[in-house]
Amino acid sequence: MxxxxxxxxxxxxxxxxxxxxxxxxxxxxxxxxxxxxxxxxxxxxxxxxxxxxxxxPEEGTQQSAISYQPSAYKGVWIFAEQREKDLASVSLELLGVGRRLADELRAELSAVLFGAAENNAHELIKWGADKVYHAKDTIFEKFNDEPYSKLLVRLINDYKPAIVLAGATLIGRSFIPRVAARLRTGLTADCTSLEIEKETGNLLQIRPAFGGNIMATILCPNYRPQIATVRPRVMKKGEYNPDRKGELIAVNAENLACRTKVIETVKETSECKVNLQEADIIIAGGRGIGGTKGFELLTELAESLGGTVGASRAAVDEGWIPYSHQVGQTGKTVCPKIYIACGISGAVQHLVGMQSSDIIIAINKNPEAPIFNVATYGIVGDIFEVLPLLIKKIKELKA
Ligand SMILES: Cc1cc2nc3c(=O)[nH]c(=O)nc-3n(C[C@H](O)[C@H](O)[C@H](O)COP(=O)(O)OP(=O)(O)OC[C@H]3O[C@@H](n4cnc5c(N)ncnc54)[C@H](O)[C@@H]3O)c2cc1C
CATH class of the missing domain: 3.30.70.20 (Alpha-Beta Plaits)
Structure with missing residues (x-):
């Protein structure tokens, strides 16, 4: 516009x-x-x-209200993110939830892939997509809001999906709002659950609201597509079937008229060291850890288990550990095989970031701490007594 x-x-x-x-x-x-x-x-x-x-209206902006017909929009799309030409795991998680929604709607599930090699497009089919719209032009190799949003808007206007899902990642958060604004439709960010409303087929977009104190169900009944983002590790991946067949549609990205280009991408080194979202084992510390000395104990345990150190916001706010380690609503969402919560009370804002972990072990001296409500195993005791014993035992077993 x-x-x-x-x-x-x-x-x-x-x-x-x-x-x-x-x-x-x-x-x-x-x-x-x-x-x-x-x-x-x-x-x-x-x-x-x-x-x-x-x-x-600029190129691709949604039609006037008179010609706009929500019923013309069909099917579920996911935006398949790639980083350095490899599929991001959030793309496969979106295919998991997208497949379920598409099956409920008896509709097709399509993936949109910009800039990766063709074998990645075939992988998306094996992970559940019926169709993949693939633009392999070099302009998409490095993420840039302008061409990404222009092409996605163009594709949505051409093919009219009813639902579009994307990762609430740095990339998704950057360009998906622009896409929604161009299309004059709604966007619900950071959904923790997505369902179909039986009577209407509308997408129920569920996410924490008011500081995590309530779960809100958000609808976009009058505009299409219904766009939602989901954080990595919130949804489970779908089923991988190496024999699955689907359609690959090559997308022509000509005439995008972009004013910007990415010259270089520089990774922030301190953030790169902490890969909480890919970790299988996380040992997280809260205010109960008492200071940096306590985190040294957690690091020792993490090293003996091959895990990564996480933290509650209270510990980050105290300055005991950098923000890149924070788990929760305003930190990272994680889903490791084992999450050990040490001296963390279990506030809802922390729980939304870790409660999908396969096994949760909580260590807390307060038997009433809410973290025990989500814990698979609970140890009531003082961190400074329990952790040294745990480290000693693990070292003995490894020896
Ligand atoms: C909008 C908003 C966003 C937020 N986002 C996040 C977020 O992303 N992540 C997050 O974590 N929080 C977040 N918070 C803050 C959240 O509400 C809590 O304040 C925070 O999680 C509390 O951290 P904690 O459990 O470490 O501290 P506390 O609640 O103070 O709990 C400390 C626990 O340690 C135990 N303890 C103390 N000493 C020992 C000991 N020696 N041995 C064993 N146990 C001990 C205590 O019994 C207690 O249960 C957010 C809040 C808001 C309003």
């Missing part, structure tokens, strides 16, 4: 200049001129007494 001025109608009255909250309109040669600060808030359009300002 952009805003333009009809210079024939404009009489330079400056009404638009005074209403613009972004100082995006100037008078040049007696006529209004819109500069680069325009946020398309449209305040000038209603204010102009001459009707000289109007909005024009």
């Amino acid at each position: 952009s805003v333009i001025i009809n210079r024939d109608k404009c009489n330079g009255c400056e009404t638009c200049v005074s209403v613009c909250p972004f100082t995006a309109i100037e008078i040049k040669d007696g006529k209004a001129f819109i500069n680069e600060y325009c946020q398309i808030c449209m305040a000038c359009i209603t204010a102009c007494p001459e009707g000289a300002i109007k909005e024009i």
Whole structure:
């Protein structure tokens, strides 16, 4: 969407200049001129007494309300993210939930893949997709919001899926809101569960709200597609079938008219060291750990088990460990085989980030701590007595 001025109608009255909250309109040669600060808030359009300002849709923007028919939108799509040409595991998790939703709707499940090799597209079929829309142009190798959002919008307008799912990753969080805005539809971020409403076929998008104190069910009944993002490790992967057949559709990405290009991507080294989301064993510490000395004990246990150290927000806020280790609503969502929670009370904001772990072991001196409600095994005791015993035992067993 952009805003333009009809210079024939404009009489330079400056009404638009005074209403613009972004100082995006100037008078040049007696006529209004819109500069680069325009946020398309449209305040000038209603204010102009001459009707000289109007909005024009950009390429791919959803049709006017008159021609827009939600019933024309069918099927479930997932955006399959790739990093350095390899599929991100969240893509396979989205195929798991997408397959279930598509089966309930008796619809097709399609994946959209930008920039990876063709064998990845075939892998998506084996993980559950009926169709894969694949654009392999080099422009997609490194993530860039502009071409990614332009092409996804174009594909959605052409093929009209009813549901689009993407990962709530750095990439998904960056460009999916832009896609939703271009299409003038809704987006629910960070869903923890997705269901189909039996009576209507609408997508029930469930996520924590109000600081995690309630679970909200969000609907987008009047616009299509219904777009939702899901954090990595929240959903389980689907079933892998090496004999599964599907359709591969090569996508033409010509004429995207991009103004930006990615020259270089630099990884932040401190973040790279902590790969909580891929870890099989996480030993997490909370306020009960008491300080950096306590975290040294956790690191020793993690090293003896081949695990990674996680933390509650309280421990991060105390400055005992960097934010990159935080698990929970405002940290990472993890799903390891074993999660050992040490001195963590079990606040709901922490639980939403780890309660899908296969085995949860909680160590806490308070037998009433809510963490025990989700724990597979609970040890009531002082961390500083329990952990050294545990480390000693593990070392003995390994020896
Ligand atoms: C919007 C919002 C987002 C949030 N996001 C997150 C998030 O992403 N992640 C997160 O973790 N929190 C988050 N929080 C904070 C959350 O509400 C809790 O405050 C936090 O999880 C508490 O951390 P804790 O369990 O380490 O500390 P506490 O609640 O203080 O619990 C400490 C526990 O340690 C036990 N203990 C103390 N000493 C010992 C000992 N020697 N041995 C054994 N046990 C001991 C105590 O019995 C207690 O249960 C968020 C809050 C809000 C409002």
